[in-house]
């Protein structure tokens with residue numbers, strides 16, 4: 061996993077004050093990282109590279125890049141639509157002028173471009189884009205070129221919100237370290253592949269401590285069975301409470317069994333047609349080790365619910381339970397909650413933390429997650445979305461590995477099943493949420509069929525061979 065920061069200006073400052081680097085040095089490295097990626101992806105000398113530079117230091121990165129790319133390609137077009145403001149941009153521009161590079165005045169005259177580098181705005185975007193900038197960005201997005209965003213796609217603000225439009229990158233090369241603004245659901249549409257540019261000192265020196273992390277494939281710890289002298293009881297007994305919408309519980313049960321739970325029982329009111337390896341019972345078995353509850357619940361007897369919730373074993377809570385006030389009684393204990401944004405809005409309202417709509421939540425996902433986990437530090441919260449956020453107390457993790465193939469009824473039920481399987485097998489709450497989420501998203505990523513075709517069954521099948 062990699063550390064994520066709210067901002068990196070303080071990390072840059074540390075480089076200057078503690079390690080005697082300076083702004084020019086960092087910028088040269090920023091531009092070098094951009095150059096390296098372009099050289100790797102654009103091979104032919106005959107190519108055209110368009111560098112679009114804004115008024116601040118993001119623009120200065122672009123101007124510096126233009127200098128480094130001179131004579132590397134036949135056509136380097138530099139487009140500076142507004143008057144430069146930052147001292148570094150003015151200095152780099154002066155150097156560029158002396159080298160005699162090609163500035164363009166009218167974007168409409170550019171017909172074919174192999175690579176576009178967006179250096180309009182970076183971390184300094186602090187107000188809505190004006191009409192002219194919107195038009196420039198929309199025009200850039202129309203080109204069928206390899207598109208790189210310098211630091212962050214222009215148009216995404218420092219909270220990760222897109223007010224009007226944003227540059228749609230194939231790759232974002234972010235400077236120094238990962239910033240939280242890169243990981244909102246809406247930013248995911250624009251970021252493309254994400255790479256961190258080294259600014260001249262190693263990560264260990266550049267970065268400070270952080271409580272926020274980006275999850276990576278290599279973080280996944282599958283529940284491999286290392287013990288030889290084992291029996292089914294060694295891997296726990298997961299119980300899934302099946303509600304009115306029975307499919308949800310059936311999917312979760314099946315996912316749990318396939319992810320290693322030694323025994324799985326579906327808690328049902330009436331006998332269902334289930335895979336033969338899933339047991340059925342009207343009440344919780346005495347040797348239950350973990351419970352999944354809430355998915356497809358519908359109307360359910362409150363006393364029965366309380367009885368299940370009062371059982372002293374690990375639990376993952378999903379879906380309909382986020383609309384039940386009685387859940388509040390269980391939030392001061394260790395428990396995993398897996399709401400999607402609408403359910404989380406309900407939860408925030410029940411907890412009297414906020415009365416907000418989904419848009420407000422989506423524009424402030426990290427803030428609300430942190431606020432909730434501050435009030436309930438024992439809860440492990442997994443907020444679903446294009447980028448999943450997992451938070452416990454003051455530690456926050458982001459999983460960006462999911463794809464829109466997962467935007468289907470039943471995907472979340474599979475996730476609950478995976479989580480309860482890991483809880484049953486003895487993973488702690490945080491590790492259960494993290495590893496189940498990683499497995500869930502990596503299976504979707506690996507899926508061989510068309511991305512509209514993934515079913516819960518495919519997900520469960522994919523779990524077998526991750």
Ligand SMILES: NC(=O)C1=CN([C@@H]2O[C@H](COP(=O)(O)OP(=O)(O)OC[C@H]3O[C@@H](n4cnc5c(N)ncnc54)[C@H](O)[C@@H]3O)[C@@H](O)[C@H]2O)[C@@H](O)CC1
Pocket residue numbers: 072083086087090114115116117118119121145146180181182183184185186187188189190210211212235259
């Ligand atoms: N140590 C550093 O400062 C480093 C900075 N680097 C680059 O510098 C960038 C940050 O530079 P800046 O802080 O100058 O910020 P930006 O280059 O993102 O832009 C800030 C400038 O744009 C103006 N502005 C903001 N929003 C606007 C809007 N909507 N419409 C019109 N003008 C607007 C501001 O008034 C300011 O003049 C980073 O994203 C990164 O690319 C890198 O070179 C690495 C080192």
Ligand SMILES: Nc1ncnc2c1ncn2[C@@H]1O[C@H](COP(=O)(O)OP(=O)(O)O)[C@@H](O)[C@H]1O
Pocket residue numbers: 379400443444445446447448461462463464465466467468469470471472473474475
């Ligand atoms: N565009 C997307 N990119 C990545 N993951 C997604 C996307 N859309 C949905 N998901 C994931 O799919 C799952 C959907 O869960 P949920 O909404 O609870 O569905 P259901 O209740 O029907 O099972 C979540 O884990 C969510 O993060």
Ligand SMILES: [K+]
Pocket residue numbers: 118178179180181182209210211212213214
């Ligand atoms: K940019």
